[in-house]
Amino acid sequence: MTEPHPLITAYLDNALSEAEYEELLAWLKAHPDHLRAFVEANVFEQQVRSAVVGEVRRESAGAFVQDEESRRRNPGRDTAGGLMDRFVWPWRSWAMAGAGVLVAGAMIIWWMGQGAGLRPTIASTQGEVQILRDGQRIPANTGEPIRPGERIRTGPNASAELRLADGTSIRMDGSTDVGFLPGKAARQVQVKTGMVRCDVAKQPPGQPLVFQTPHADLTVLGTAFDLLAAPVESRARVHQGRVHWADGGPGVEVAAGEACTADSQGIQAWQPVCNLDFRTLKAVPPQLETVFCNEESLLTARRRIVPAPNGIRLEDGGLRFATLPHAFGEHGLAVTRWTEPVGGDVAIEVELSAAAKVDGDSTPPADPASERNPNWSLQIAVDGDSFDGYRVVFAAPKYPNGIEVDSIHPVEWMLLARDPRPMPEAGDHTLRVEKRRSQLRVWVDRELRIDTALSYPLAPDRKRTFALSEYGAGPLIRSLRVWRGGRD
Amino acid sequence: MLNEQEQERFMRLWAESQQAVVNYIHATVRDGAAAKDLAQDTALVLFRRFGEYDGDRPFLAWALGVAQHQVRGFHRDAARSRVCFDTELLAQFTELWAETAAAATERSSALEICLERLPARPRLMVRLRYFEELKSEEIARHIGSKSAAVRVALQRIREQLRACVEQQLRMQRRTT
Numbered sequence: 001m002t003e004p005h006p007l008i009t010a011y012l013d014n015a016l017s018e019a020e021y022e023e024l025l026a027w028l029k030a031h032p033d034h035l036r037a038f039v040e041a042n043v044f045e046q047q048v049r050s051a052v053v054g055e056v057r058r059e060s061a062g063a064f065v066q067d068e069e070s071r072r073r074n075p076g077r078d079t080a081g082g083l084m085d086r087f088v089w090p091w092r093s094w095a096m097a098g099a100g101v102l103v104a105g106a107m108i109i110w111w112m113g114q115g116a117g118l119r120p121t122i123a124s125t126q127g128e129v130q131i132l133r134d135g136q137r138i139p140a141n142t143g144e145p146i147r148p149g150e151r152i153r154t155g156p157n158a159s160a161e162l163r164l165a166d167g168t169s170i171r172m173d174g175s176t177d178v179g180f181l182p183g184k185a186a187r188q189v190q191v192k193t194g195m196v197r198c199d200v201a202k203q204p205p206g207q208p209l210v211f212q213t214p215h216a217d218l219t220v221l222g223t224a225f226d227l228l229a230a231p232v233e234s235r236a237r238v239h240q241g242r243v244h245w246a247d248g249g250p251g252v253e254v255a256a257g258e259a260c261t262a263d264s265q266g267i268q269a270w271q272p273v274c275n276l277d278f279r280t281l282k283a284v285p286p287q288l289e290t291v292f293c294n295e296e297s298l299l300t301a302r303r304r305i306v307p308a309p310n311g312i313r314l315e316d317g318g319l320r321f322a323t324l325p326h327a328f329g330e331h332g333l334a335v336t337r338w339t340e341p342v343g344g345d346v347a348i349e350v351e352l353s354a355a356a357k358v359d360g361d362s363t364p365p366a367d368p369a370s371e372r373n374p375n376w377s378l379q380i381a382v383d384g385d386s387f388d389g390y391r392v393v394f395a396a397p398k399y400p401n402g403i404e405v406d407s408i409h410p411v412e413w414m415l416l417a418r419d420p421r422p423m424p425e426a427g428d429h430t431l432r433v434e435k436r437r438s439q440l441r442v443w444v445d446r447e448l449r450i451d452t453a454l455s456y457p458l459a460p461d462r463k464r465t466f467a468l469s470e471y472g473a474g475p476l477i478r479s480l481r482v483w484r485g486g487r488d
Numbered sequence: 489m490l491n492e493q494e495q496e497r498f499m500r501l502w503a504e505s506q507q508a509v510v511n512y513i514h515a516t517v518r519d520g521a522a523a524k525d526l527a528q529d530t531a532l533v534l535f536r537r538f539g540e541y542d543g544d545r546p547f548l549a550w551a552l553g554v555a556q557h558q559v560r561g562f563h564r565d566a567a568r569s570r571v572c573f574d575t576e577l578l579a580q581f582t583e584l585w586a587e588t589a590a591a592a593t594e595r596s597s598a599l600e601i602c603l604e605r606l607p608a609r610p611r612l613m614v615r616l617r618y619f620e621e622l623k624s625e626e627i628a629r630h631i632g633s634k635s636a637a638v639r640v641a642l643q644r645i646r647e648q649l650r651a652c653v654e655q656q657l658r659m660q661r662r663t664t
Binding site: 010011025035038046047051052053055188217246247 | 515518573580581588589592595596599604605607610617618623624639642646649650
């Protein structure tokens, strides 16, 4: 496909000066191919114009349907006036048409002002929720309508639920900023930052709802998904239906169970590997193999890795590693690894509770105050297992006092990256490790803690899988979700 | 006055050609409001002069001939026109339009699919350009960009759409 002549482009944009117009006419006369190219460009441009106009008109189909019903109810007008009457009516009924246009114009302005039917309202709030209106921050109240052009912001520990006229629910987590655009962009919801969990009602044909983040647009026709907009990337996880995820290029279709991210490197679709809710599972899935390596041989060339099926157990509320000396009689590293290769590009999310573990006993303590275990740690390994891949070590509150990325391949311990800021000691948290090509990102809840490029060489013959491991006091793992990069 | 049968025939032929004629007027007039007026005038002239239409000729060519006359009349008005196509060039343009537009009708449904696939920002830009009929400067103000960037972006969008349409047509041909 050749680029059109700059004069043609300028003509299509109505941007020709008088001199350029003369130049264009001379160029068109210079060769028949020039005129042909000019006509083809114009024909295509006009097709685009009429298709866009048609699309917008179809979006107003409701009005046409009403009009059609009204005509059916009053059939006499057509038969009396006949074809010519319909054809020339603007001239005969000029005054009526003028008035009609005024009324229609007023209705269109009103309709645009109403956010093209989205009509968001605040269904509920918790904590500090504000509306940014006319440059002022005002407290948001339940039931309050949000006008086009306004933004809603939740405070760090606040939340809000917005409802659209069609029943769509948008639940905003804390520190989230959502805006509704005015005018023709009124079917767009801007997620400037933060997390929204959406349950989108079925949208009318040709009128998708578009969620804009700083990195990409998510187009939906009726689905449920979570969408996060963070400074370095935006990501979505689709629970139901399909969405279209694009950053200006053709984009990708993302189906239920899949996830997608967008950042400065572009967009990425993630295929589900597993979605394990350990709170409801009756048995550990067979793809999870648990092994143990004692401390003595761990950092030597002769690692003694032995099967340890009793190294993990399901208990009330999730999955937990067994207490190491109790289970194995010695200290070491317990590893639960996925037996199938998943590739090097992987995203892993672990939901955990840092509840106390009672050695040898899964009964929850009677005293709720003791349900806090400040000394928990968990490792997530990617691009290999905990022995030959990259490990992300989360630990609270002591060593390594925060998060570190390391590897113990081939034998020695190699520190690759570190964030010394302390981990939250108690409560429920979501840990996320995302590796895409050489880039590794580590998140705790919604906070990006490490964003680093890895170049440390791993064994080429390793199984490119993932693993969870721990060497001390493991938290209660509520769920494990894993996606691998790319498509089948 | 046309009888009922002739009216029906006119409406059928006009329905087939209307889009190409209206597009032609928009392409040559480059002013949305004026183009709409001229398109209505042209439709009325076509209806009134339908009795002169030679049924052996393609209706589109005849209708474009009438539209060409209307466009020339529009450009003759010195108050409206700066520089315009001379008679010969406009005639050649019209002739080529008849050929090209007739061959381009198969693109319409593919184009609708491709438009639906446009991401939000390009979609907004084409709507501002072709539905709202805003100039590049106005679009730039609306979306917080520069007019030169808008012109480049619109050209890229047109090229993307063209590539998408060609791909759609190739796929359609493979499946039929």
